[in-house]
Amino acid sequence: ExxxxxxxxGLVKPxxxxxxSCIASGFSFGDYALNWFRQAPGKGLEWVGFIRSEAxxxxxxxxxxxxxxxxxxxxxxxxxxxxxMNSLKTEDTAVYxxxxxxxxxxxxxxxxxxxVSS
Amino acid sequence: DIVMTQSxxxxxxxxxxxxxxxxxxxxxxxxxxxxxxxxxxxxxxxGQPPKLLxxxxxxxxSGVPARFxxxxxxxxxxxxxxxxxxxxxxxYYCQQYYSIPITFGQGTxxxxx
Numbered sequence: 001e002x003x004x005x006x007x008x009x010g011l012v013k014p015x016x017x018x019x020x021s022c023i024a025s026g027f028s029f030g031d032y033a034l035n036w037f038r039q040a041p042g043k044g045l046e047w048v049g050f051i052r053s054e055a056x057x058x059x060x061x062x063x064x065x066x067x068x069x070x071x072x073x074x075x076x077x078x079x080x081x082x083x084x085m086n087s088l089k090t091e092d093t094a095v096y097x098x099x100x101x102x103x104x105x106x107x108x109x110x111x112x113x114x115x116v117s118s
Numbered sequence: 119d120i121v122m123t124q125s126x127x128x129x130x131x132x133x134x135x136x137x138x139x140x141x142x143x144x145x146x147x148x149x150x151x152x153x154x155x156x157x158x159x160x161x162x163x164x165g166q167p168p169k170l171l172x173x174x175x176x177x178x179x180s181g182v183p184a185r186f187x188x189x190x191x192x193x194x195x196x197x198x199x200x201x202x203x204x205x206x207x208x209x210y211y212c213q214q215y216y217s218i219p220i221t222f223g224q225g226t227x228x229x230x231x
């Protein structure tokens with residue numbers, strides 16, 4: 001069974017950093033692009049960014065709202081992807097989801113909540 | 119960025135009746151070289167992650183009930199639920215993957231009338 005599990009969320013003060021993890025199982029993780037999305041409380045879905053597979057250089061793309069603050073990386077030997085979040089803002093408060101794919105996305109993890117508040 | 123706009127903003131339909139959600143993109147998302155529309159539809163139930171329903175605008179994901187269908191081309195798309203079931207209560211999102219950044223419609227909550 002294909003499964004993605006996010007972890008690392010929590011309460012953090014503005015300006016601080018946090019790293020989320022996405023642990024994958026049930027498929028050949030290294031063959032897929034890995035995406036991060038987020039959903040603020042009561043709001044819609046927002047793409048955060050993705051990292052291509054090693055076959056495509058493991059290059060990354062990020063949304064403008066997080067460019068320069070968030071970094072996506074991957075460790076294919078452990079089937080894990082990371083979202084390093086620096087200089088967090090209150091507007092980064094959201095449930096963060098990881099998912100695989102390059103065009104449409106399925107399946108999604110259950111998400112991890114990041115709350116940025118003083 | 120491609121802006122995706124859904125209508126209506128919310129929808130209430132009686133059990134067994136047809137539900138229709140529209141999605142309009144701010145620019146054409148039909149890729150000429152392969153004649154495919156770069157659009158997907160998702161269902162999200164409370165407290166759950168999104169679930170893929172449709173991709174390439176009209177291809178139903180494996181395991182998705184046949185009452186769900188997608189149509190449209192270019193800039194105008196529709197998700198239709200032919201006979202609403204109680205378990206279809208959810209928020210529905212369209213998403214374009216024609217260009218980065220990937221963008222979603224604002225979501226359409228669907229409830230039972």
